[in-house]
Amino acid sequence: MRIILLGPPGAGKGTQAVRLVERLGIPQLSTGDMLRAAVAAGTPIGLKAKAIMDTGQLVSDDVVVGIVADRIEEEDARKGFILDGFPRTTYQAEQLEAITSPGHIDLAIYLEIPTEVVLGRLAGRRVCTECGTNYSPQSPPKAGTRCDVCGGEVVQRKDDTEGAIRRRLTLYEQETAPLIAWYQGHDKLVTVDAVGHPDEVNARLIRAIDDRRQAIPVPPPARPTRTTNA
Numbered sequence: 001m002r003i004i005l006l007g008p009p010g011a012g013k014g015t016q017a018v019r020l021v022e023r024l025g026i027p028q029l030s031t032g033d034m035l036r037a038a039v040a041a042g043t044p045i046g047l048k049a050k051a052i053m054d055t056g057q058l059v060s061d062d063v064v065v066g067i068v069a070d071r072i073e074e075e076d077a078r079k080g081f082i083l084d085g086f087p088r089t090t091y092q093a094e095q096l097e098a099i100t101s102p103g104h105i106d107l108a109i110y111l112e113i114p115t116e117v118v119l120g121r122l123a124g125r126r127v128c129t130e131c132g133t134n135y136s137p138q139s140p141p142k143a144g145t146r147c148d149v150c151g152g153e154v155v156q157r158k159d160d161t162e163g164a165i166r167r168r169l170t171l172y173e174q175e176t177a178p179l180i181a182w183y184q185g186h187d188k189l190v191t192v193d194a195v196g197h198p199d200e201v202n203a204r205l206i207r208a209i210d211d212r213r214q215a216i217p218v219p220p221p222a223r224p225t226r227t228t229n230a
């Protein structure tokens, strides 16, 4: 399946994508993670993206579409993927249609959540600088500021400051929220309540995905090709 997770910063897209990877056996394609990896590696894209990301603005459409187009071509994404943080503009959604053609997106899941919940989550989020594992005040790293998974340093993200969070939320409303209606218009949208324990939210997502799977018509078996004997 090809799934999009839509929702404001802090809705839990990354948290849920990781759980869905385990469940569905398809990769998470997070543009935020890919861009942060480019920044850490000091690539030309990373050098350009760093200041934009730190201040909570959007990286240019063409750069992000290019990254996704390349990633979708990789072997592990052939049987499906979970897009986390992409598309974020109508232009990106249109380009996604073009780069996945003649395939298609099966489902866009909108993680619905009140702004005050998001603000609390982002203020409390800490991430591992090495492997990207997320922590919250409810589930902090067991070893203080060291990651449980890899031992890396656990810090606050540069774009989780008050000013950057405000800018990200404003941009979300202006640029990304219109995609909810866009995917509704394409009959791809399912809304899921993103408030509650991550396991409860995940159970809602799995139900939404299973419902959509059952609604997808099974293609008829391919007819055997005729061989002609000389």
Ligand code: AP5
Binding pocket: 007, 008, 009, 010, 011, 012, 013, 014, 015, 016, 031, 032, 033, 035, 052, 053, 054, 056, 057, 058, 059, 060, 061, 064, 084, 085, 086, 087, 088, 092, 121, 122, 124, 125, 126, 134, 135, 136, 159, 168, 194, 195, 196, 197, 198, 199, 201
């Ligand atoms: P990106 O990394 O995609 O950031 P974002 O969309 O702002 O999303 P977040 O990662 O902040 O939140 P999330 O929804 O994944 O929540 P999470 O699971 O972490 O993008 C970063 C930047 O890259 C952008 O600002 C932009 O500059 C650039 N960029 C990326 N994609 C782009 C694109 N397509 N176009 C242009 N620019 C792009 O959860 C948040 C916290 O809450 C965590 O601490 C978590 O532990 C906790 N939590 C999660 N779920 C729950 C729950 N159910 N209950 C309690 N706590 C929870």
